[in-house]
Amino acid sequence: MRQRIVRLALAGGVVVLALLLLPATCGGGDGGSRGEDDGRPERPRKSSAGPATRLTVPREYTTGRGWEVVAAGPDYAVSHTTGRLAYLVRTPGGRYRLRTLDTETGRAGWSGEARRTPDPERLPKLLTVAKDDRQFFVTWSFGRTGDGPTPAKGFVSLDVYDVVDGEHRRVEVPWTGVPAVTATGPGVLITDGGATSTVVDPVDGGVSVIPASAVRYPRDCPACEQLTEVRGQTAKGLLLSGSREFWVRGGWFSRRSAPAGADPRSGIPTSVVPGLVLARWRPAAGTRQAAAHEIWTVHDAVSGKPVVSVRCHRPAIEPGTYPQAVVSPSARYLVAGNLAFDLTGGKGFCFEDEGGAARLTFASVTDGGSAYGATNARDADEALQGGTGPVSMSFPAGEVEVLSPNTRLPEMETAGTGVFRWTDRKDRLHLIGYPRTG
Template structure:
């Protein structure tokens, strides 16, 4: 419960000034332990199961100030969420936006908001991450059929009565059902630095190489896989060199070797290589939750060029391709692919693809927006269901001039330098991110006009 202190100053004028203070204490109607539920969690909140506290479910969101955004969005309507992590996660159905907030000095909690209104939908129980309180835990979204989940994770050593043994290193997962915030905690024993992803029906934890464990979001059941379980296809000469689990698809693990890749128990890259490429040259660079694999291939001819292809993760079928000049220096990490809410469009760095239907004679032609004579490169960060992509000029998303690019023409149009770009869309609400004067993250939602 908060206290409100009012100060009344009375001035007396008779040759001398006297200052009097009057303190008024008014008790506010609170929420027990505060909106974050402080004191409700601690070590006990790390147990599996349970349902989230609704908190101030009907509280109206803060009215956002007018921002400079693309003309497609209405800044006269919308909402603002202040504070929390600079990461967020979304669920298209139900239409939710979630982020992590601090709850007291050492705990955190997940709060989910209705993407259409900005009102709180639910809040999870507070918990203390294994990584400590200095940094926010990571947040992911996961889709399994018609079910949606949010997942937080941290890594460290467990101590106290809940420890499996003294000094155990574990990946601590908290899984939330997007419908009502029902929360399940899982401690996964793990040695080494984990890589955690949620592109498939289960949470995937790997060591960055060939060791992996999947965790069922409904039950918390973990299934471990060793390098011997990855079943490289027959005839694959490069599958056993630099073997790496790249992600989880609805059909199984996506695994790569030095220059070939496969879906465990499914398809093999050499059998689905794009036209005019070397069959044993494929390297996957990104996997989306909508079931798309972005891979690069070496051209049989035209030395110095690569062919980028979007594959259907279920079948390996090539949906679209684009040719780019090979960089002089291979980047340490390629841009992650993102799709429009419907999955009909995909962008990744300077690549843009229309995936609505394959062309009559094969894969559709995408766009490579590299620098060329008289034209600056464009780096794309998002794409909408009407086929409009947003990004900036330059080799990276940082700096440069904001642009919007209709995929129908692939011709960028410059936006004012102060324009904030939409990062994603949920239920026709675009999300924009900035910080306030106290350097606190702010997330804005504005609808399409």
């Protein structure tokens, strides 16, 4: 049964909701498996046949058509421009293979060769990066070399595949310590959690090392030199932050890009996605709501200019990590935790209860303006697992709707198909594509 959450008020840019918490239950089911990959190409899948697993999903999707991949790796990546999805499967000898499919039809696309990973017990991580009107799927792993008395040397191994035809390039980058690898700009960024970074060009495999000593700080910004961290890459260069304030090397400075009503020296970036930066700001001292609220702003990553802002109550206890931003395929909508932004319409929403507590966590958003999440979920991953009070939100209506307790939420949508993840009783991961009905 569906219940609607009543929208009570919009005051100071904050949408206040009475959130209804639902009991937690999980759906079941089982499906077939190819098991370990045998190296043979997959047969084309017909979307009219429908996947074997029928989950309970939002009514915008049909389970009577679609596709299903069984025993896939935990990561997948999507090219929205081509509608192609890439996923990993294990192969004999401790190797792995990257496979692709068309998300609209379910038909198999190109498949990479079986390759080794530095850690045969773990599959690589997978991401998408774009440069010069080309897109690439990238797998990456961290490993060490050296035996006996020889000190182990760390390295990051990357396999770069052209999204269109699977053209492959391998790049290995020497690295000390556990790396963080992201793709928010036109390259693959490797960082150490501080100010040291390396950028790999996906087109030619070029490696650019940027040591911490090469960081240039904005003038008159002592906070920039404290807790300096590389946050991501933009089309104009690396985005860095200090204990407060943030900037792009050789580009813009947050102090000159503060949203209206904010203390220009208080900005902290919390999440970076291609083309956009989500930042938290303190209201200017002496202004209304300065003591109890924060300003959340989406910035253009190229210019630094504010795109849209919203005010939320400041949490009683600062979280250890902030929610990651998620954007719709066309980048019109962005959600993060209990925040939601219509970037084209210039509207921001903060969903919290009357006491200012955030009881809603968004996990995905579509180009049609539908966002999906859950109440009483610690983060987006927990919201997607089901059973924590699933909800949907309509940007055009500005309303939140409670879904039945066992509803599975789409992790993303591309080419009119929602992608769902589910693990069966044999601990096999299923990737399932259900088409949107409207």
